[in-house]
Amino acid sequence: MGILFDILSWTCLVTGSFFAVVGGIGIVRLPDFYTRLHGGGITDTLGAGLVLVGLMFQAAKGGVLSAGFEAGPWLVLGKLVMILFFLLVTSPTSCHALASAALTNGLQPELSEKKDEPSR
Amino acid sequence: MFAIAMAAILVTMALALARARLGPTVFDRILALNMFGTKTVLLIAVIGFLTERPDFLDLALLYALMNFIGMVAVLRFSKYGHFADTEPEKKAE
Amino acid sequence: MNQTSSDHRMAQNASDDRTGRARYSLALGVVLLGIWLLWSGHYTPLVIGFGVVSCAIVLILTRRMNIADEECAPLLGLRPFVYLPWLIKEITLANIDIAKRVLTPEMPINPQMIRVRASQKGDLGRVIYANSITLTPGTVSVDMQDGEIVVHALTSEAADEDKSGDMDRRVTALEGLS
Incomplete structure (x- = not known):
């Protein structure tokens, strides 16, 4: 039983770490500010999400394996869910605030083609 | 296994710092700072599991909220130039 | 723009404003109490009493302060689970x-600015829509003008x-006003 949770949590942790590093590479490699926002987006969603889900599996393992009903591991699980929730609510908000502040200050995005085409 | 996650998070933080050092605009630096902040939250959570001290999660939660508030404060300042009430906001829209 | 629309709505629903307010207060209270119980981890009558008093x-x-509205306690029911x-x-x-594109050496990206319609009625629905766009990597909502998101x-x-x-359609369904 425990090994199942371990495998799930390790898979999540490793893939989450991978996406976090890819987002970090993206933030360094991408050419201009607005595209770098997307690199930050990768680490904030799948990177952070999978790492936290991996930790949740560890907490759930502690909860399932403990003799009888112990509150401790389940509280840890609840706190991890809250951290994930806050990250998923606040990170796009600050990302949007950052983009709109940059646009207000007149930072123009580098567009590849179809300049300012009013689609629809 | 937690050590791998920690190493990856530290590498990401280093890359974010590199972007903060390179610039070139102030917004790139704020973006890097934001990313550094969310990675700190993850790092604290993973350290909590690595050292088997779940109390660290409370710190992670607090840091997540503080990071958000700080980010919005910096951006309000950079957008409007001051921490005023809603009057200049309507003018800008 | 948003301010005036919400003012208008408030004037319109002046009659059932009170019951709506009570509903939001109740939801907020339940959420606050739940968060207290989750955070504290000490379940003695004294500490729980402190929690109830704080809430x-x-x-x-x-x-x-008249801020008990949908902003502080969104009541969406079970629709988020869909x-x-x-x-x-x-x-x-x-x-x-x-991730694939970032890791490819030549980076096949094609940045562009587009405008999409936001057909949600309330502010909450629009916030959820704009946040969902930003949360999906590859797209970031930059600005909002007259029911359109840049x-x-x-x-x-x-x-x-x-x-x-x-x-857009899915968030409108989630909002459930109409």
Whole structure:
């Protein structure tokens, strides 16, 4: 039983770490500010999400394996869910605030083609 | 296994710092700072599991909220130039 | 713009304003109490009593400041449980696509600015829609003008995905006003 949770949590942790590093590479490699926002987006969603889900599996393992009903591991699980929730609510908000502040200050995005085409 | 996650998070933080050092605009630096902040939250959570001290999660939660508030404060300042009430906001829209 | 529309709505619903306010206060109270129980981890009568008193003080303050509205306690029922799995699937697919592009040496990106319609009625629905766009890697909502969201897209595929209006329809269904 425990090994199942371990495998799930390790898979999540490793893939989450991978996406976090890819987002970090993206933030360094991408050419201009607005595209770098997307690199930050990768680490904030799948990177952070999978790492936290991996930790949740560890907490759930502690909860399932403990003799009888112990509150401790389940509280840890609840706190991890809250951290994930806050990250998923606040990170796009600050990302949007950052983009709109940059646009207000007149930072123009580098567009590849179809300049300012009013689609629809 | 937690050590791998920690190493990856530290590498990401280093890359974010590199972007903060390179610039070139102030917004790139704020973006890097934001990313550094969310990675700190993850790092604290993973350290909590690595050292088997779940109390660290409370710190992670607090840091997540503080990071958000700080980010919005910096951006309000950079957008409007001051921490005023809603009057200049309507003018800008 | 948003201010005036919400003012208008408030004047319109002046009659059932009181019951609506009570509903939001109740929901906020339940959430606050739940968060207290989750955070504290000490379940003695004294500590739980402190929690109840703190929550009551917060509720009284929100009543006095007139901020007990949908902003502080969104009541969406069970509809998020339909929307969230779909959003998670979208985020995962978009993540894999963007990660591939970032790791390819020549970086096949195609940044562009597009405008998409936001057909949601309330402010909450629009916030959820704009946040969902930003949360999906490859698209970031930059600005909001007259029911349209200005989106910066990293690739043409991500831009087409948003132009198709699929997410817009789903968020409107999630909002459930109409």
